[in-house]
Amino acid sequence: MEVFLSSSRPLRADARRNREALLSAARQAFLGGDADAHVEDIARSAGVAVGTLYRHFETRDALIEEVYRKEVDDLCTEPGVLLDQHAPEEALRRFLLLLVDHAAVGKGMSGVLESIMATDSPVFDDARTRMAGALSLLLEAGSAAGTVRDDVTGPTLLRALGGICGMRATAGWLVEARQITALLFDGLRHGAPQAP
Amino acid sequence: MEVFLSSSRPLRADARRNREALLSAARQAFLGGDADAHVEDIARSAGVAVGTLYRHFETRDALIEEVYRKEVDDLCTEPGVLLDQHAPEEALRRFLLLLVDHAAVGKGMSGVLESIMATDSPVFDDARTRMAGALSLLLEAGSAAGTVRDDVTGPTLLRALGGICGMRATAGWLVEARQITALLFDGLRHGAPQAP
DNA sequence: CCATAAGGTGAGTCCGGTTCCGTTTACGTG
DNA sequence: CACGTAAACGGAACCGGACTCACCTTATGG
Incomplete structure (x- = not known):
């Protein structure tokens, strides 16, 4: 149980290299779907x-x-990039699908995700907050452009996605999740029939 | 890796007793919230x-x-009992809250639940099917009595509950889950404002 | 170039699920 | 009521995998 002071001097060069290599190796392993890759x-x-x-x-x-955490960081920079390259509506559509695919990572790590949640670690709150922010950015851009309805907030949309991604781990979930997400997207477009 | 023939002769008396004791001890342990109780x-x-x-x-x-599985079995007999003792509407309300509280068991076992799901074991399909059936029973009784709307099916309601119980594991989830379930119940009552 | 503290190593420990085989026990039969 | 036997039980040993620690290596500032 090492103690990591948050205000320690910068890491030695080799240490930083190794740390990086470890994170990337771990990422590789979990993305590869091996939820219980051995530390060894x-x-x-x-x-x-x-x-x-x-x-x-x-x-x-x-x-x-x-x-x-890094994965979430990376994802949260995407909306900016997408908005540079596409109309807000299309950027939103792409981002939603990106998130669903990304949930595959979650699948690989599901056991741990559960245990992290149970630990009340702040990681999840952070992740949620930042992700909601990313979604808000897209929603606002879309509603400013008039192509996306303006009565849905980032946190709400996140919750909906959370539900969808909760399906993880049953066979064929990804296909179904993509479909539902597509439906969700249609519902978000301006001009979709709205409940009164 | 023993092989259990499904058509074996009945267990010896002591064996059945022990099996029972083991199940009950395990149930105790997991209900007690100790998700990773040791087999020992x-x-x-x-x-x-x-x-x-x-x-x-x-x-x-x-x-x-x-x-x-046993837990689900027990729960699925409840609607019958509740319908004997209460009006359909009230029976439905009670059962919904029962389910939410029951999710606490799920919490204790969450890690395993995930791994069971990942195993494609039929247990989950069974559980889902039976649970949807139990809900249908209540919904039908309610709509026959005219106190519950008739355009919601058991599987749909189950999905909604699934979403709610997916919140498991964040602090205070139970309170929030109960609230949301109460909202859901109100929406199910006949005469509630309905989306066109 | 040296001193030294940061960093790395990997055999060993610990822990918990699972196995295996010698012993005990229920119960059908003579 | 023995008795034989298959079924059931016990628990020490095994094994795999996360984690530690005492010792070695190396980056780096002076």
Whole structure:
């Protein structure tokens, strides 16, 4: 149980390299769908020994948590990029599908995600908040352009997506999730029939 | 990896007793919220040795699966009882809240539930089907009595509940889940404003 | 170039699920 | 009521995998 001071001096060059390699190896493993990849393997494929892994991450779960956090970070930068390249409506559509596909990562890590949630770690609150922010950005752009209805907020949409991605882990879930997301998107477009 | 022939002769008296004791001990443990109770402990508190546990259940997960299945069985008999004692509307209300509280059991077993789902074991399909049936029974009784709207089916309602119970594991989820369920119930009552 | 503290290593520990085989026990039969 | 036997039980041993620790290596600032 190492203690990591948040105000420590910058890492030594090799240390930073190894840390990076570990995160990327772990990401690789979990994206590959191997939810219970062994630490030994992750360490080896990063070219270091387990001891090094444990120097950087308190536990296996902490490593996964970090991978998850980075993944969320990356996703949250996407809306900006998409809005540069596409009309708001299309950007929104792409982002929704991106999120669903991304839930595949969650699938690989589901057991741990549960345990993280149970731990009340702030990671999830953070993730939720940032993700809702990302969605809001898209929704606002769309409603400003008049192509997306303006009575749905980021957090609401996130909740809907959460429900969809909760389907994870039954066979064929991805296809179904994509369909439902497409429906959801249609409902978000301006001019869709609205409940009074 | 024992093989259990489905058409084996009835268990010996002591064997049945022990099996029962094991299930009840396991149930106790998981209801108590200890998601990762040790097999050793479960066996001991059932008054047997681990070997005996493994004679009856192929693996730890199999034991949990069985507990879950029994739990669902029990729940599915409730609607009948409730309909005997209450008006359909009230029976429905009570059953919905019962289900939410019951999700607490699910919480204790969440990790395993995930892994069962991932295993494509038929347990979940069964559970879903039976549960939807139980809900249908209540909905039909209610709509026959004219107190519950008739355009919602058991499977649909189950899906909605699934979403609510998916909230499991964040602090305070139970309170929130109860609230949302109450809202849901109000929406189900005949005469509630309906989307066109 | 040296001192030194940061970083790395990997065999070993611990822990918990699972197995295996010798012993005990229920129960049908003579 | 023995008795034989298959069924059931016990629990020490096994094994796989996360985590530790005592010792070695190396980056880096002076």
